Amino acid sequence: MRCRKCPSRAVIGIPRHHTAFCKVCLTEFVRHQVERAVDEEKMFAKADRILVAVSGGKDSLTLLDILCKLGYRADAFYVDLGIGEYSRQSKAKVERFVAARGIALHVHELKGDEGAGINELADLVHRPTCSACGTIKRYHFNRAAVEHGYDVLATGHNLDDEASRLLGNVLHWQTEYLGKQGPVLPASVEGFAKKVKPLYRLAEREIAAYAVVNRIDYIVEECPNAKGAKMLLYKDILNRLESESPGTKQAFYWGFLAKRKAEELARPSMSENDRAVLHPCANCGQPTTAVTCCYCKLMACAKHTGPMV
Ligand code: Q46
Ligand code: ZN
Numbered sequence: 669m670r671c672r673k674c675p676s677r678a679v680i681g682i683p684r685h686h687t688a689f690c691k692v693c694l695t696e697f698v699r700h701q702v703e704r705a706v707d708e709e710k711m712f713a714k715a716d717r718i719l720v721a722v723s724g725g726k727d728s729l730t731l732l733d734i735l736c737k738l739g740y741r742a743d744a745f746y747v748d749l750g751i752g753e754y755s756r757q758s759k760a761k762v763e764r765f766v767a768a769r770g771i772a773l774h775v776h777e778l779k780g781d782e783g784a785g786i787n788e789l790a791d792l793v794h795r796p797t798c799s800a801c802g803t804i805k806r807y808h809f810n811r812a813a814v815e816h817g818y819d820v821l822a823t824g825h826n827l828d829d830e831a832s833r834l835l836g837n838v839l840h841w842q843t844e845y846l847g848k849q850g851p852v853l854p855a856s857v858e859g860f861a862k863k864v865k866p867l868y869r870l871a872e873r874e875i876a877a878y879a880v881v882n883r884i885d886y887i888v889e890e891c892p893n894a895k896g897a898k899m900l901l902y903k904d905i906l907n908r909l910e911s912e913s914p915g916t917k918q919a920f921y922w923g924f925l926a927k928r929k930a931e932e933l934a935r936p937s938m939s940e941n942d943r944a945v946l947h948p949c950a951n952c953g954q955p956t957t958a959v960t961c962c963y964c965k966l967m968a969c970a971k972h973t974g975p976m977v
Contacts, residue, residue: 680877683914691881698878701869702734709851711864716819718742721809724758724887726879727824729765731867733884736769743772745812747805750778750785751892758887765885774816776808782967792970797893800966807963811954813861825865828872831921832902850925857946860955871917
């Protein structure tokens with residue numbers, strides 16, 4: 669198979685775009701998709717300071733690599749979840765990656781700061797591990813971005829992540845989550861960082877190919893807690909649809925975004941109302957719709973239930 673842009677041998681076929689790329693043209697394609705996402709969605713400008721939430725996996729390290737190569741001012745933030753060997757290895761990958769490129773790294777250690785790793789914390793509060801993990805990571809991502817004065821927090825969510833999340837929300841008619849799903853979440857109130865997903869135009873396999881071609885040393889193993897997760901099932905179903913009918917995943921997610929944008933334009937006051945319900949958490953001061961935020965509730969429950977540092 670030949671590259672569609674030059675005479676070199678192709679390393680990946682991308683049926684949804686009816687194309688195939690060699691190493692060099694794939695790298696160009698991936699970077700261009702990130703630039704398009706950043707520009708079209710007005711995610712950030714060259715002068716902005718960006719905090720990239722990194723896990724040591726291919727998506728977040730690829731995102732950091734691309735932003736640095738495009739000349740953006742990006743630093744890294746890693747949450748050490750305390751999941752044994754998996755956390756040790758992923759943290760080591762992150763540390764090597766940033767050291768080689770001279771990127772600043774902020775680390776939050778659950779065992780040191782919350783007094784327990786994510787598995788123990790989830791047990792204490794009787795919550796599924798990934799649900800507790802989501803609450804804790806969201807809290808620290810926002811807090812780190814705000815406290816360190818970054819203009820925006822970027823995560824490595826890709827097209828597969830977003831399409832599978834949308835499928836999950838639609839299957840369960842979780843319409844309250846649909847409004848919050850998108851490539852940009854604005855800094856609506858004081859203490860709430862702007863959040864962006866510059867990889868939303870790229871499929872997981874395209875990012876994996878970029879990481880391999882550009883010799884990014886990432887952790888290949890999934891988090892052990894991801895086993896059996898519904899999101900993996902939704903990804904698998906979408907991949908089966910994609911192989912039968914290329915472009916389905918993109919049409920599903922991008923179509924949703926386009927329809928929502930049209931609705932927002934017709935009803936601009938909707939986002940004003942959303943802003944009004946957020947106020948500072950009585951305990952930590954981070955924005956919440958309740959008296960105390962989800963993180964503070966979770967930590968209060970954990971302290972009440974079990975021995976903490
Ligand atoms: S890190 Fe956390 Fe994921 Fe591991 S515990 Fe679940 S949510 S699977 S992105
Ligand atoms: Zn709080």
